[in-house]
Amino acid sequence: MSKVLGRTLGLKSSQVRSLERLLHRKVDAQRAVTHELARELARLSSDAGRCVGIVVDRRGRILDVSLGDAHGVPFPTRRLARTTAPGRLCGLRFVRTALSTGGIGHDELAVLSRHRLDALVRVEVGRDGSLGSLRTATLLPPGSAEPYDLSPPFAATAIRADFLESIEALEEEFARTAPGARAAVDRDRAILVTVSGERGDLAQESLEELRELARSAGIEVAEARLQRRERVDPATVMGRGFLEEVTRRAASLGAGLLIVDEELTPRQAKNLELAAGLEVMDRTMLILEIFGRRAGTRDGKIRVELARLQYMLPHLIGRGIEMSRLGGLGGGAKGAVRGLGEQKLELDRRVLRRRIDHLKDEIDKIGRRRGEMRRHRMAAGVPQVSIVGYANAGKSTLFNALTAENVRAEDLLFATLETTARRCRLPHGTEVVFLDTVGFIRDLPEGLRDAFRATLEEIDGSDLIVHLVDASNPACPRQLAAVEGTLAELHLDAIPRITVFNKRDRLADPGLLAPLVDKSAGMLLCALDPADIRGLASRVERSLAEQVAERLATPPVDRDGEE
Ligand SMILES: Nc1nc2c(ncn2[C@@H]2O[C@H](COP(=O)(O)OP(=O)(O)OP(=O)(O)O)[C@@H](O)[C@H]2O)c(=O)[nH]1
Ligand SMILES: [Mg+2]
Known part of the structure; x- marks a missing residue:
């Protein structure tokens, strides 16, 4: 099986091998990308007619190679996601080719801030497979006027040889501007959004309630925003422009979580997650999060588990929502569905349904017990x-x-x-x-x-x-x-x-x-x-x-x- 992430179908085996040969190769880490590597990526990309992305660590090792389509290549999030020490970057850069000209996209910038990458490098490929200009993007410390530092396009001959120093300097700046060394992107720091066509105070009240819910869940609210629009956008709830603005604000405020005051469909949750590069929660998940934190007694825990599973069941379709916040299923459905196809999905659903039935029985028992206590009280007059x-x-x-x-x-x-x-x-x-x-x-x-x-x-x-x-x-x-x-x-x-x-x-x-x-x-x-x-x-x-x-x-x- 190919070690290259993405669909290699339609490529010649020699092309796949060339891509695989990149893996674990060591390059000069002092340059965001070396001239030679950039040229090679351009050639491979042009041959395949698709964008190629590589992940490089600070020692210059190529840890990952992925293949996208003609328009882009996603950052291989799941395999490389790792926690970052507060005030630090993750030590990885993402270098990708592009078959068209243009700036670094807003979704890529979201990836940069979400994973706290050292840098994003865009390598343009000419129609003939020649190496075009390059661009880089790096994060800026919180409080800067802009969340990102975007370079103008530059030629491969102008690639600087002080990448590691500049990244270290940037980290020092992060540590200095974030006293207490709070992680610049924090899963417990959220931007809240209410989208509503209601007039008057109703929408604002709803947003205020969402704020209170977030606070009760132990989540810090970085910003709460209201978008007034007649109808929610079926794909992303809020409008495109608004979403872009929210993503920018999240990056500059160091928020890693987007909470939407709306019951999200699995598809909407996925779209938002991809577009904003943030973890996404809806109001129900937030309430479940509070219940999960509060439940102290056995009865309470049973109720919370039932509520959580009933919420998860429809969301299993297509695995729209990451369930990390909702807790696991004891090695069951959590994370097991991805990539394993429909069969596994059905199995998980069956396991879930059985557990739900069992919990409902338990709750009936609790109800009967409490009913008896109540009757005793009433009998006592x-x-x-x-x-x-x-x-x-x-x-x-x-x-x-x-x-x-x-x-x-x-x-x-x-x-x-x-x-x-x-x-x-x-x-x-x-x-x-x-x-x-x-x-x-x-x-x-x-x-x-x-x-x-x-x-x-x-x-x-x-x-x-x-x-x-x-x-x-x-x-x-x-x-x-x-x-x-x-x-x-x-x-x-x-x-x-x-x-x-x-x-x-x-x-x-x-x-x-x-x-x-x-x-x-x-x-x-x-x-x-x-x-x-x-x-x-x-x-x-x-x-x-x-x-x-x-x-x-x-x-x-x-x-x-x-x-
Ligand atoms: N200023 C003021 N605060 C009050 C009063 N009554 C309750 N509180 C405060 O309101 C908050 C909520 O009180 P709780 O008694 O926990 O409310 P609850 O209705 O039991 O809340 P849940 O169990 O979460 O539904 C607490 O901080 C109380 O101290 C009041 O008359 N005046
Ligand atoms: Mg109470």
Whole structure:
């Protein structure tokens, strides 16, 4: 088999051998490319009618030879990708031929920055196979006006002999300008993009939520951008020009991750990854990433695994998305599909489906166990009050305040992944069980909803729901509506409900919220204020007492529903 990457079909065996002979050859590393090597590459490329690329290390060894088509040749990413020490380049340069004239392309520059290559060298080939002019591109340290240093075209006779020194000087510059030696391209540093045709604040709110999600996943946001366009681009979601700009910004800000506020098809993810040269994530992957980080208990882990596998299943088609962030499958599907053809793909899908079925069984068991606990509580005659609300509304804080508990409350989305129940007494002595629940979020994909349904089902059978809303969030009205929609979907909207607007202390003018509070007969409070907590506890107690009184006043209904 040929050691040359790419399809060698259609080449004469002598041509393939000539290409193979390049491998492991040693050249003068002090030159970006030697005159002789450039000439040879031009000749080989012209003979084959296709572009040729080689990867050379700092000792001058040719580590890889790949063959492209008439228009280009991709950098052999998978085989050579390696982690780079912070502030350093990867020690490899990519030299490629081009059968037409022109500058170094934007996708190639993306490869340069993504892999932190020492340099990219473009060798032009004339129609007759002669060596044309050369161009180089190198990275520039963060904070430079431009992310890349692009040379003008120059002749092979002008190739300089100080390549290694200039690369070392560049690395020193990187180390100097990046104190703390942060890697100039960082997988945990992201550019966020929302593409939306919505008018008004909706798109901005969505972008802000994406920012919060990223933060909750431990990802640093380098920049968040909004593109307003009526329809998403079917190939790349955002428009070409916008994508180019985002790619440039990512390079100059040292971001290695692009997060798109949109559910990406495998094809879109792949297109974006190739065009931007960045790792790509969508909103669902981001939520999965948070869930993965948070899940502490066995139950939580099972739910997260199910959600993750259900998300992966359709994405296996064509392996559009790199699954590294989604974690492996214990030697199963991860990375196994690439290059092994359809058969393997089918097998992986079967393995996945079996695992999904197994996890669903487990979740049913959890549901039954929790259902039993719930029935016990109900049999004991203790009323149940569920605290529900949008992610980060302050549910756990309120729960802790009401029950003197110490459940994890943090300024993160999905700090809570499990329901917690606590029994306590209200001011006039009524015993209740309070339930702290998982936060809601809009547009949760089906797979994730399945995984968390069991958690939310625990709300069923509650005597009262306290719907907590973060009044300080500009998206508060929409979050309120999203939660109400989900409650209705889960048939929980018949349960009596108190709407509570939280974080009053953060409002510049609480009066502005009055119409919304009045409309839902709600109350405005601060979960950190003990007097407010007492007020809410009394209201809960009153509401439960009213229910008891109502039940006593209503004649019992017989089985057929007739009085
Ligand atoms: N200023 C202020 N902050 C609050 C208030 N209530 C909660 N917080 C803060 O809001 C953040 C989120 O609180 P949590 O109680 O974790 O919210 P949650 O609804 O349980 O969040 P998830 O479990 O992630 O859905 C924390 O940093 C709290 O300290 C409040 O009344 N005022
Ligand atoms: Mg919580």
